[in-house]
Every structure is written in C-alpha cells, then in structure tokens.
Amino acid sequence: MTSKEDLISTAVIKSSHYIIGAAALAAVLSLNDAINSSIHLHFPDLKKGAVMTHYIYAFITVIVFILLIVLMPDTSSEMPPKVREHLQARGI
Numbered sequence: 001m002t003s004k005e006d007l008i009s010t011a012v013i014k015s016s017h018y019i020i021g022a023a024a025l026a027a028v029l030s031l032n033d034a035i036n037s038s039i040h041l042h043f044p045d046l047k048k049g050a051v052m053t054h055y056i057y058a059f060i061t062v063i064v065f066i067l068l069i070v071l072m073p074d075t076s077s078e079m080p081p082k083v084r085e086h087l088q089a090r091g092i
Contacts, residue, residue, distance in 0.1 A: 039053065
C-alpha cells in the first residue's frame with residue numbers, strides 16, 4: 001500500500017469508530033431517559049429531583065457497564081492478519 005492508501009485506511013477506521021461511538025451515545029442517552037421515566041412511573045412517591053435515587057441509578061448503571069466490558073471477548077485475534085499488522089504499525 002502506498003502512504004496515501006494507508007492514510008485513507010486509517011481515516012476510514014477512525015471515522016467508523018467515531019460514528020459507532022456517536023450512535024452508541026445517542027442510544028444510551030435515549031435509554032437513560034426511558035429508564036428515568038420508568039422509575040418515576042413505577043415509584044410516583046419519589047420526588048422528581050430525588051438526589052439519592054439518581055446516585056443509586058448511576059451506581060447500578062456503572063456496575064452493569066463495567067461487568068459488560070469485563071465479560072466482552074477480545075476480538076482482535078479474529079481480525080485478518082494484514083489488518084492487525086496495519087493497525088499495530090499505526091499504533092491504533
């Protein structure tokens with residue numbers, strides 16, 4: 001590959017990561033709103049700005065996401081060897 005092709009490949013990989021990250025952020029924010037609405041629907045006695053409820057919800061969410069990250073398999077070994085070498089050479 002020429003350096004121009006390397007640059008384009010790196011840009012495509014990085015931009016796809018940004019697009020996936022943005023889509024994930026949008027999905028998580030909408031899920032956050034839905035969960036907050038469900039909490040207030042099922043527990044109407046809680047006042048809207050109950051601080052402790054928000055901390056408990058945030059703590060549970062962080063624990064769940066940490067567990068998901070820890071349990072996710074390492075997929076780098078499934079990449080084609082040329083792609084893996086290309087990414088390692090670029091420090092990605």
